[in-house]
Amino acid sequence: MKLSNIKKHLNNYSLKTKIMSLIFSIIILTTAASYVSVQIISVSNNRLLYKALAGSLSYSAQDISTKLSNIEAMSSTIISNKDIRKNLISLTDDTNPIHLHNTKSTLDYLLFDYYQNNRINSISYINLYNSNYVTHSNETQSHSTPDWILQDIIKKSNQKEGYPCWVTDYCNEQGLFLGRDCRRVNKMNYETLGTLVVKVDLEKLVSTSTRSVLLSPSVQYIIYNDNDIIFHSDELTEGSATYINNSLTKEYDVLKCDREEFFCIRGTFANMNWKYICLIPYSNIAYTLNVSRILSLLVVLAIVIISLIFSNLIINSITMHFHGLLSKMDKFGKNENLVPTNNHIYDNRKDEIGILHNQFDKMVLKIQQLIEENYVNEILAKDAQIKSLENKINPHFLYNTLETINWRAKAIGEKDISSMVEALGALLRITLSQKETTTTLEHELQIVRNYITIQKIRFEERLFYTENVDENLLQIELPQLTIQPLVENAINYVLEEFIDTCCIAVTTEIRENTVYIRVTNNDSQFEENLLKKLQNSEIKPHGFGIGLLNIHKRLQLIFGVNYGLELYNPDESHAVAQITIPRRLL
Numbered sequence: 001m002k003l004s005n006i007k008k009h010l011n012n013y014s015l016k017t018k019i020m021s022l023i024f025s026i027i028i029l030t031t032a033a034s035y036v037s038v039q040i041i042s043v044s045n046n047r048l049l050y051k052a053l054a055g056s057l058s059y060s061a062q063d064i065s066t067k068l069s070n071i072e073a074m075s076s077t078i079i080s081n082k083d084i085r086k087n088l089i090s091l092t093d094d095t096n097p098i099h100l101h102n103t104k105s106t107l108d109y110l111l112f113d114y115y116q117n118n119r120i121n122s123i124s125y126i127n128l129y130n131s132n133y134v135t136h137s138n139e140t141q142s143h144s145t146p147d148w149i150l151q152d153i154i155k156k157s158n159q160k161e162g163y164p165c166w167v168t169d170y171c172n173e174q175g176l177f178l179g180r181d182c183r184r185v186n187k188m189n190y191e192t193l194g195t196l197v198v199k200v201d202l203e204k205l206v207s208t209s210t211r212s213v214l215l216s217p218s219v220q221y222i223i224y225n226d227n228d229i230i231f232h233s234d235e236l237t238e239g240s241a242t243y244i245n246n247s248l249t250k251e252y253d254v255l256k257c258d259r260e261e262f263f264c265i266r267g268t269f270a271n272m273n274w275k276y277i278c279l280i281p282y283s284n285i286a287y288t289l290n291v292s293r294i295l296s297l298l299v300v301l302a303i304v305i306i307s308l309i310f311s312n313l314i315i316n317s318i319t320m321h322f323h324g325l326l327s328k329m330d331k332f333g334k335n336e337n338l339v340p341t342n343n344h345i346y347d348n349r350k351d352e353i354g355i356l357h358n359q360f361d362k363m364v365l366k367i368q369q370l371i372e373e374n375y376v377n378e379i380l381a382k383d384a385q386i387k388s389l390e391n392k393i394n395p396h397f398l399y400n401t402l403e404t405i406n407w408r409a410k411a412i413g414e415k416d417i418s419s420m421v422e423a424l425g426a427l428l429r430i431t432l433s434q435k436e437t438t439t440t441l442e443h444e445l446q447i448v449r450n451y452i453t454i455q456k457i458r459f460e461e462r463l464f465y466t467e468n469v470d471e472n473l474l475q476i477e478l479p480q481l482t483i484q485p486l487v488e489n490a491i492n493y494v495l496e497e498f499i500d501t502c503c504i505a506v507t508t509e510i511r512e513n514t515v516y517i518r519v520t521n522n523d524s525q526f527e528e529n530l531l532k533k534l535q536n537s538e539i540k541p542h543g544f545g546i547g548l549l550n551i552h553k554r555l556q557l558i559f560g561v562n563y564g565l566e567l568y569n570p571d572e573s574h575a576v577a578q579i580t581i582p583r584r585l586l
Contacts, residue, residue, distance in 0.1 A: 023311045027304050034300045038293050045289060050252040050265065058267065061276060063209040065269040067121040068200070071178055072164050074118050075196055078126070079162075079182035084110055088182060088193040091130050100133075107135040122205035123198060124175060128182075129154055130194040145174055145199065153179045154195045161190070168230035171223075176200040176231070202231050210278075220262075222277040223269075230274070244277060254282050261286060321353045325360060332364055334532070335561065372557070438558065441508075441517070442474035444483045448506065451484050455491055459502070463491070468507045476515055477584045479554045483519065485547045486577045490521035510583060517579040524575045526567040548577075555581065 078084060083106065090103045107128060115126045115137030125138035127150070136142045149170055157165045157179030167177040178198040183190045206221045220233035222241045232241035240257050244264060247255050252265045261282040268275050324344065346357040445467065452465045465487075483506065490504050500523050509516040533539040534549045552565035559581050566578045 019315050020311065023307070023315075027307055031300055031304060035297070038296050042289055042293065049263065049285070060210045060278075061267050061269050064205060065271050067205060067209065068269075069271055070118065070121050071123065071198055071200060074114060074121075075164060075178055075180045075198060078111075078114055078128075078196055079180055081110065084128075085182065085184070085193065088128075088130060089184065091132055092193060104133055104135070107133075111135050111137045122201045122208060124201050125199050127197045127199075128194050129197065141199070149174060149177075150197060153177050153197055157181055157195050157197070158192065168225065171202050171231040174199070176202040176205075203234065206231075206233070218281050220279040222279070223274055224276075225274050233279075236279075244279065248277060254286075318353070321357070325356055328357075328360060328364075335535075437480060438477050439480045440474065441469070441476050441478055444478050444480075445469065445474075445506070447481070447484045448487050451487065452504075459491075462501050464501065464503045466503075466505045468505065470508050470510065473508050473510065473515060473583070475585050476581070478517075478579075478581065479551070479558055482551055482555070482579060483517065485551060486519040486579075489547065489577070490519060490524065490575070493521075493524045513583045515581050515583050517581070519577045520570075520574055522574055525569050525572070526575050526577075530567050531565065551579075555579065559584075 087103045087107050087110075090099060091107075111126055111128055115123060118126075125136065125141040127137070127142055128135040129150075152169075153165075153167050156167055158181060159165075160179070160181070162181045162183050165179040167179060170177065176199075178196075178200065180196045182193045182196060184193055202223075206223075210219045210221070218235075220235050221231070222229060222233070222236065222245060223231040224245060227245070229238070229241050229245065232238070236244075237258075244255055244257055244262070247257075248264050248266055250266075252263070255262055255264050262279040263282040263285060265278045265280075266275065267278070321344065328341075344357075346354040346361075348354075349357075452463070456463050456465070487504055487506070491502060503522045505518075505520045507518050507520065509518070527533070527539075530539070531548065531552060548565065548567070555564045563580050563582065566580065567576070568578070569575055
C-alpha cells in the first residue's frame with residue numbers, strides 16, 4: 001500500500017480513534033520499556049546477588065582455609081613439641097615398664113590437651129602412632145575409622161618425610177585426614193619416632209564456616225582438586241557434583257540439576273589450591289524475582305488499564321462536544337429555521353470548544369435573521385404587487401357585472417351558471433375585501449366551499465368533497481388562503497390528469513393545544529421529502545410547488561419553526577397535506 005493511500009486511510013478515522021491510537025501507541029512503548037527495565041533489573045539483581053554472596057563466601061572460604069592452616073600449624077607444633085618428642089624417644093629406646101607407662105600417660109594428656117584446644121577447627125580426633133604404642137585423643141571416634149584407612153594414611157605420610165600430607169581419598173565417607181611424621185636424626189639417618197594422624201570432619205567444617213556468614217541452612221559445597229572431586233555435601237550425589245562442575249563455565253550462573261535450580265559460585269581456597277563450588281537453592285530466589293517481576297508487570301498493566309479508561313473518559317469529554325457541534329450543524333442544514341440546541345451551555349467557556357459552539361450559534365442567529373429579513377421583504381414585495389393589482393380592479397363594477405350575469409342566467413333557467421356566478425362572486429368578495437393577513441378556520445372553509453361549488457359544476461359526479469371539522473376550532477387563527485390552495489392542488493393532480501373520481505376530505509384534530517388540519521385526497525401521491533427538496537432547491541418549484549412552499553413559510557413566520565406544512569402518503573392510495581398550528585383564537 002502506498003504511503004499516500006495509508007495517509008488517506010488514516011485521515012478518514014474519527015478524532016477519537018486517532019487520539020486513542022496515539023495514546024495506545026505511547027502506552028505500548030511505555031509497557032515495552034517497562035518490561036525491558038524489569039529484565040535489566042533482574043540481571044542487575046543477579047549480579048548484585050553474586051557480589052553479595054561472593055563477598056560472604058570469600059569470607060567463608062577464607063575461614064575454611066584458615067582452619068585448615070591452623071590444623072597444619074597444630075600438627076607442626078605437636079611434632080616439634082619437646083615433651084612429645086622426648087616421650088616418643090622414650091617409647092622407642094626405654095624398656096622399663098614403669099617408665100613406659102608414665103610416658104604413655106604423658107602423651108595421652110598432651111595429645112588430649114591439643115585436641116581440646118583445637119576442636120573449634122572441626123577436628124574429630126588426633127592420633128599419634130608409634131611402633132610400640134598408639135596415643136588417642138578421642139578413642140571412640142578413632143575406632144570409627146577402619147584400620148586399613150589409618151594404615152594407608154600412615155603409609156602416605158611416611159612418603160612425605162615429615163611434611164604435611166593431606167589425604168582426600170575418604171572425604172565423603174570418613175572425612176579429611178592430615179598425616180605427618182615426627183622424625184629424628186640417628187646415626188646420620190632420619191628415624192621416624194611416630195606418625196601424627198588428624199581427622200577433620202569436613203562436612204562440619206564447611207557447615208560451621210558457611211553458617212557463620214550465611215543464614216541459609218541449605219548451602220551446599222563441592223570441593224575439588226585438579227578437577228577431581230574430593231568432597232561434596234551430603235545433599236548432592238557424585239553424579240550431580242560432576243555435572244555441576246562440568247556445566248559451570250562462568251564465575252556464577254543458575255544451573256538446573258535433579259529438577260532443582262541452584263545459584264552456583266566458583267572460587268578457590270587460599271593456601272590450599274583447592275577449588276570449590278558453592279550452591280544455594282535458587283527456587284526461593286527465583287520465586288521472589290518472579291513475584292517481583294509479576295507484580296511489576298501487574299502494576300504496569302493496571303496503570304495501562306487505568307490510563308486507557310482515564311484517556312477514554314477525557315477523550316469522550318472532548319469529542320462529545322464536537323459531536324454535539326456536528327449534530328447542530330446537521331440539524332441546521334436540514335432546517336435553517338430551527339435553532340439547534342443541546343444539553344450543554346457554552347456561554348462562559350473560553351476554550352476552543354466553547355469558542356466554536358458560541359461562534360456557530362452566533363452564525364445561526366445571523367443567518368436566520370438574514371433569511372427572515374429577506375423572506376419578509378419578499379412577502380412585502382408580493383403584497384405590494386397584489387395591492388397594486390387590486391387597486392387596478394374596481395370591485396363594485398366586478399360585483400355588479402357578476403350580479404347581472406347571475407340575473408340573466410336565472411331568467412333563462414341556467415341554474416348551473418347562476419350557482420357558479422354566485423360562488424365566484426362570494427369567493428371574490430371574501431378574498432378581495434379581506435385586509436388582514438390572518439383569518440379564521442371558518443372563513444377559510446367558506447372560501448373552500450365556494451371554490452368547490454365552482455369545481456363541482458365543472459367536474460360534476462367526478463368530484464366529492466366532505467368536511468369533518470370540530471366546531472370548537474372554527475374561530476382559530478389561520479393565514480389567509482391556506483386551505484383552498486391545498487384543495488386546488490388535489491383537484492389539479494387528480495381530476496386534471498386522470499379521469500377517476502376525486503374524493504377530497506378536510507378534517508381536524510387537536511392534541512395538547514396543537515391543531516392538525518388535514519386535506520386528504522385519493523389517487524395521488526406526494527414525492528418523498530417533497531417539501532424538503534423544494535426548500536433545498538433540489539426540485540425547482542413551479543406551479544403549485546410555489547404555493548406549497550409559500551404556505552409552509554407563512555405558517556412558520558406567524559407561528560414559529562415548530563409548526564408548518566407536512567406532506568405525506570399514509571398508504572398507496574391517498575395523499576395528505578397536513579397543517580400544524582397552535583390553538584390560537586383570532
